[in-house]
Amino acid sequence: MSSITVFKARNIITMDRNRPQATHVAVREGRILAVGGVDCADQWGAVSHDDSLADTVLMPGFVEGHCHMAETVFWEWAYAGYHDRTDPDGRLWRGKTDIETVIADLRAHLATLPDDAPLIAWGFDPIFLEAERLNRSHLDAVSDTRPVVVLYSSGHLMCVNSPALAAVGYERHSNIEGVMRGSDGEPNGELQEMAAMFPVMRRMGMDTRTRSHRPDHVRAFGRICQRVGVTTATDLFALLTDETAQTLSATTAEPGYPVRVVPAVSTIHSSPEEVRAQIADLARLNHDNLRIGPVKLMTDGSIQGFSARVKWPGYVGGQPNGIWNMAPDEIFATCELMQAAGIQMHIHTNGDEASELVLDALERAARKHPWPGARHVLQHAQMMGPALFARAAEMGVCVNLFANHIWYFGDQHAALTIGEDRAARMDACRAALDAGVHMAIHSDAPVTPMSPLFTAWCAVNRQTMSGRTLGAAQCISVEEALRAITLGAAHTLKMDDEVGSIETGKRADFAVLGDDPTLVDPATLHHVPVLGTMTGGYLNLL
């Protein structure tokens, strides 16, 4: 008989309505054997008691339904963003709220690099800086002899210094779209879009394609998750080759690896038929901590990039409607093929026109190939309202709303992108739940930092960076938000039978917290400390 360990906690928030709270949980073979009081497992035989978590509060391990393992690659570089951010090893990188701080911090970082290495930084966001645009003279002040590259958080821009410009031969005669110029006619260091950026990336060793599945990066991803209480996480646009899938499989199988990874293979890199064959092949590598199976579709762009497909009346600045990344015909065809093959789809739709079109495509696919348990998920779905949520509910389609956007970009959306009315009902958690849709909320890390308690705080308070409440009518309760980051997200991954609540039979996956999220002031929900996680019975405290 395997051993039974009974963990004592200050409180256990189970998300199981049969026993919403408990003080003890019994674990055997990596699963939850019993929940209740000190004697909860006594009927199962001899138990050993572990009181090391007695001062903590346990919740079901959080489930991040939309993030990307590529975040770990960025942490090879220096962080240059506006907000404070913590790296996988727990080091806090302070936010840089003016260009002078960017320069000073990068100069300090340069001193830590080998003599011949270029300085690469990421996460810079000019939208938050009031002063002049970052240009090459700022970065020449960091170094005028070694290449300096600052990637913007949007991924569509970078700024480089003079040595980096020289390395790619950009000069006043270069007639290249995306190589921006100053008033003197010389390139000013700002490079826009991949065509202009890629010659720099190629020379500075910034090929990130499959690096995130190398063992060191997979382990770093585990540490990112562990710091924020996440025990199940997606890699929602995975580029898997046979080789990287094997590495991913081996590394996530290491004893005590702290997170169950759900890669959703991208369909944009190959034909739907090939994706179908690839998934069938790769599924042999799956185990408790690796769940290859679903796919990811990209339909439109982003709202803040004005590339989301939005319905009338469009963007407030009169910008043309966004772009399709897949032609509507392809969306219909791919949805049908995946539905017929029994492959669950996570479908990126930011604008309401994209969400509506995808629902049309899913409806047509469902008529041809009925599959009641498909649980396809609209990812982001930021502009869906009650009518679209009602259709999703009718079809059993789930949504994963981008709650973090409210805080990070809410002010911009009200002022610059879709205007006040529609910004106030973005990421409409209240409407989704009222329509009976299965709902998760997410960070899209590294776009915003992974932290489910912060994401829950956003959905509860809908506070923006300027401090206003954006659309109070769409706020949800703390309990609803905690459900969204546990059982709600588990449902979207078809893992609600295994994770998402603390009840007998489920995996022993817990978030170990320093305070009780149901008792703190909801306005401080995001400040509840995370002490670590338990995954499959392995305790990984920070």
Added chain:
Amino acid sequence: MSDLPRLPLTVIGGYLGAGKTTLLNRLLAEDHGQRVMVMVNDFGAINIDADLIEKAEGDTISLTNGCVCCTMGNDLFMALGDALDRRPRPDHLVVEASGIADPAKIAMAARAEPEMAYGGIAVVVDAVNWPALADDPQIGAQMQGQAAVADMLLVSKATDGLPAGLEARLAALSPAPVVDLATVDAVAPLLLGGITPGAAQAPRRAHPGYVGWAHDGTEVLDRAALEALVAAAPEGVYRIKGKVLGPEGAHELHVVGRTVDIKPTTAARTTLVAIGLDGRVTQGDIADWWRDAVG
């Protein structure tokens, strides 16, 4: 910088089903004498003559006259880097853009990357379906955008010459030459250029349907003069490439349609080739242009 010759990049755009793959199949089957690397969305539709295949492994099929590989998405750009790093380096890279993509976003990489040369944007326009697609409320803007950035518009599925209405619509979007693919007997001269600079001393007809012109001299032009000269090239010339001596080092010149790519190089002489469409331009027109321009 690498000592290898620059790698020219041609991007094939056009909607799903327009005929991009048919065009690539034609290119691979032609005897163009170049080692071409083709990047496609998926292998499924590519129909490669078994005699051409040397070996197939992973995402690359090696051919006797080049190779075909399958890479798409945001990582396409880093895959361009793989093509540059390939040894031997291919003579020409052809990328099939996805049906909805803006081919200019890819082609711009050839102008930005010091080791690449601009090989142009060829957009395949389906004579039957394009007009409706261009008016589609969902994708019309993207379809028209593809035509607007093209250096050449290649019309497929025209059964009885170019429909007049189509030609007029395309002309309103773009000054690029419009070519009926049914009337040309080789596509390599369109997509690759097909003539090696300096190889042909005497003017010659490259292929029926095309007019070729070659020049070997010692003219010295500064960049501004070269740009002005190219801007005055006769209509109907859709490709000019070669090396031109300059007062501060030579220029490597790649002109496709209206797009001009000039990068620094080394050269002992000024050598140029141009190619145009028979019936729209003559060798004499091109020779006159050059003689008048350089005085």
